[in-house]
Amino acid sequence: MKKKRISTISLAGCFGCHMSLLDIDERILELVKLVEFDRSPVNDLKRFKARCDIGFIEGGCCNEENVHTLRKFRRNCDVLVAVGQCAVMGGLPVMRNAIMHSKDPLRECLETAYLNSPYVYNPTNDIPNDPALPLILDKVYTCAEVVKMDYQIPGCPPSGDILWQAINALLNGKPSDLPSEVIKFD
Amino acid sequence: MVNNAIVFKIDGVEVRGKPGQTIMHAADEAGIYIPRLCDVEGLEPQGSCRVCTVKINGRTAAACTQPVAPGIEVENDTLEIRNCRRDIVRMLFHEGNHLCPCCEASGRCELQALGYRLGILQPDKYPYLQPVRPVDASHPDIMLDTNRCIRCGRCIRASRHMDHKNVFGYIGRGINKQVGVNGKNLAQTNVHIDDHAVAPGICPVGCIIQKRRGFYDPVGQRRFDLHPIGTEIEKTPKGIKK
């Protein structure tokens, strides 16, 4: 059987889902027999080499770069899977959207971090604004709000066992075959 | 009249009920689980969340308020009903701010447990509404985080019928309807930490919480970590069908 080509990315997430993928532990030896990794933070491929069968997305979209990257993944992957609560529903960063109770939450977050803290030395009173920094979005968006997602694996993060089952199901073309006993939202 | 005189069927299985008993109650006694959120033992049923929707002779009804009747055919665990319930639970998730990862009700939350049981795994077809809702932490022992309220009304009924206080009630209408208190804030009411309305198990989610007890239950030992919701009722736990 030809190895499936998979690719992973962390957008506005904490990297916990990638860590959880490593929690498959010794099964990683089996995994490398089943799949070939294209672009991923765990290797040095920074751009897609070839079209991928499956793309795993961790994290939602906090800045324009997240959006561009997610769109690139959509264009380059046959199947796109939202992994973890951030990708599924925005995760904790969505606290910025509503729970924070602010009319201008982004500005408040930036001002708290860079201007108003009594322990900050900021003689020019500027918020970081270099052209090298991507624009931050007005609010946090879920992946499904930006592109069409094919599947989702909830959890914060989904455990290594869940990811292993999900990957195997996906490789065998039975994507939604996760027993509900293993589903977790926390 | 003889007890259990009324014979009817749930998903083809013969079940017996007493006159005046609800379908839900009879099903519970027969060891058949019908998912629910607004209904809980000890409170008057109000049939508002519609998670217990069943089909009775082809027509939908809320199992928690519909009385048993001789010969009726109830559809409970069918694909159509499961999909209907899944949509209802999804919408509840989408219209509030349910951040399971950092919510202290995780693991004992009935909404979350139903999400698991119903197998909510497909990408969202509804938008997240992300409403701006208040947090009331004014009371020394009790906190109200309405981000997580699903308007089941359990606290309202418990406060009225068990505590005879009417601390909680609905305010607003339609999508803006939410639970409120009969004072400027919780501290201005006569609610007490020993009230039924704020006891664990009345609020099915993490909206009403007793302060300073969050995360005392270790992950793995919480109410629904061990058994999926409904298995305490089921004679033969079935797990979940797609």
Added chain:
Amino acid sequence: MTKTRVIEIEPITRVEGHGKVTIHLDDHNNVREARLHVVEFRGFERFICGRPYWEVPVIVQRLCGICPVSHHLTASKAMDMIVGAKKLTPTAEKIRRLMHYGQIMQSHVLHFFHLSSPDLLFGFDSDPESRNVFGVIEKMPELAVQGVMMRKFGQEIIKATAGKKIHGTGAVPGGVNKNLSIAERDVFLRDIGQMKTWALGALDIAKKYTFDNLAAVQAFAVFNSSHLSLVREDGALDLYHGNLRALDAGGNLIFDQVDYRRFNEYLMEEVKPWSYMKFPFIKSRGHIDGWYRVGPLARMNTCGFIDTPEAGKALVEFKNLTRGAPNHMSLAYHWARMIETLHCVENIETLLNDPDLQGTDLMVKGERAGEGIGVIEAPRGTLFHHYKVDANDQVTFCNLIVSTTNNNEAMNRAVKQVAQDHISGKPKITEGMLNHVEVAVRAYDPCLSCATHAIGKMPLAIEMYDADGNLVDRNSQYI
């Protein structure tokens, strides 16, 4: 007009989080400026305001999925102050320590085996296609398996104490919510001997790498700096608790045995417009010269000794390399990291044999306070959490200086120096040269997830611009 070009390394890979490097070149390809940018911003410090304080240890660990336990415990330490828990019960303190040692072990192992070993084993210029953990699995399966199993052991310790391998809930304000059962303990005791053997082996690899490549290690991203960490009252390495000590580049004390609850009197953070990651500095030395390094290397420099036997011996050997003076070599981070891994394994063994772990007295409380400060030595360095909580139990203020942020200036120096050494004046810039820059960043094991307080991350990127700011080259290999 002199033209400059800018190279961007974007995304930086095999690090945790999102970032990029820009390298500014003049007409003769000399490096004028090189910067590490952290490009994500999440705003934790603001959006946790209004939340009840007992949620904080669970929320803030979502800063980072690589060392969530560090944030979890640091926030818990701060919340201990809020609930007036002056001294934890022995069980609580030891469970937390066990969790922390498990965390440092898994994080160090992850960094060494999964992320950095490809550079060290295959060479900085090796084929980028196989210069990754899968390449290690293919070419050195035995070594790869050791890394995988050691990380698993650390993760299982975390799971046993926190309920989950990532983002658990074990620590609560004033204590912990579970102890370690005999059955759980016995599983770990069975494997601990093997872990120690492997940890010694990993230390040997790191040490051998240093001596086999001594000239390179002594030339690659080496620069004088101050060093800061917690140390125990007797000067020993203590990763969970202690007082602040800072050394200058010559090894003289800047301050010592400072109660960490007063860290604000000693440290400040500078904001620079080109990065979301702030630049902390020691107040008394000013914002230009006050920067310092933290993490394994800094800890080896600041601590007087290590109180576990094998790691203690390893530290002596480490210090001998520089004859007791502070070690300033960025690549020595790897060696230091493996000494700490061994120290953690030794500590875990001692703790597992301690019956206090089966105690049932888990939480204490005292007089309620309005302000809480927690500091810990996280895998990547000293981690500061500072909160204020109002009478309604809601957080009103939060300031976090995460480990990687402390190393911000150092990483920028490393990037600039390596760029100057390996890119300046070269007619053609290759992938290998750019990877040297990434290797320098990787030595610090930066966790840019944490650094941005964002729910974010940092692959590294390199781009080239001309003097007018137009993108000239995006390291064509990657396009």
